[in-house]
Amino acid sequence: QKEVEQNSGPLSVPEGAIASLNCTYSDRGSQSFFWYRQYSGKSPELIMSIYSNGDKEDGRFTAQLNKASQYVSLLIRDSQPSDSATYLCAVATRFGNEKLTFGTGTRLTIIP
Amino acid sequence: ETGVTQSPTHLIKTRGQQVTLRCSSQSGHNTVSWYQQALGQGPQFIFQYYREEENGRGNFPPRFSGLQFPNYSSELNVNALELDDSALYLCASSRTLQETQYFGPGTRLLVL
Numbered sequence: 001q002k003e004v005e006q007n008s009g010p011l012s013v014p015e016g017a018i019a020s021l022n023c024t025y026s027d028r029g030s031q032s033f034f035w036y037r038q039y040s041g042k043s044p045e046l047i048m049s050i051y052s053n054g055d056k057e058d059g060r061f062t063a064q065l066n067k068a069s070q071y072v073s074l075l076i077r078d079s080q081p082s083d084s085a086t087y088l089c090a091v092a093t094r095f096g097n098e099k100l101t102f103g104t105g106t107r108l109t110i111i112p
Numbered sequence: 113e114t115g116v117t118q119s120p121t122h123l124i125k126t127r128g129q130q131v132t133l134r135c136s137s138q139s140g141h142n143t144v145s146w147y148q149q150a151l152g153q154g155p156q157f158i159f160q161y162y163r164e165e166e167n168g169r170g171n172f173p174p175r176f177s178g179l180q181f182p183n184y185s186s187e188l189n190v191n192a193l194e195l196d197d198s199a200l201y202l203c204a205s206s207r208t209l210q211e212t213q214y215f216g217p218g219t220r221l222l223v224l
Contacts, residue, residue, distance in 0.1 A: 036215075043200075043202055043215040043217050043218045044202070044215050045114075045215070046213075046214060049212055099157040100204075101157070102155050104152070104153055104154050105153075105154055
């Protein structure tokens with residue numbers, strides 16, 4: 001079992017719709033969770049961080065965390081073509097962020 | 113822009129050679145982490161430096177080594193390059209161990 005797994009994609013969503021990205025992790029000691037966006041040929045860019053169970057909203061983005069189910073998700077509302085990218089889920093075992101463990105990413109394409 | 117810079121942006125080496133990659137962390141950040149991202153994969157943790165000391169290492173052989181300087185800039189050295197070392201090398205800095213990591217633009221290394 002991989003430490004961090006993401007739905008494989010690619011995922012295609014019409015412009016204006018909601019894109020839903022999912023991630024599961026294996027280490028129950030994980031404390032902090034991150035979503036990074038990576039455009040082709042570029043480095044990862046932090047979108048959201050979440051540490052507590054529940055939802056966290058920032059503009060069009062909502063991160064959801066369920067530690068009991070070891071599940072974290074990212075919802076993108078009113079999807080725009082500029083949201084087309086690979087989305088990486090990253091998990092750290094403690095707030096100290098000794099290391100981030102990444103999933104392989106989900107490629108999202110927004111169709112105009 | 114995260115304020116993290118890396119040099120060079122691209123590099124071509126041949127098998128068996130040695131390479132040094134450089135990273136300047138964001139002002140005020142004392143922690144630097146290095147990651148290797150192969151094509152189509154998520155970043156893999158190589159090691160982390162905190163106040164000039166190594167603070168954790170991933171599953172990479174000893175030919176991957178690093179340094180952090182008093183100004184908190186950092187180097188990644190790779191000896192005896194192998195074809196599989198071809199990847200995007202990412203540096204991430206954080207204000208301290210308790211803070212989120214922000215990535216630089218990366219160095220793309222090709223080993224022939």
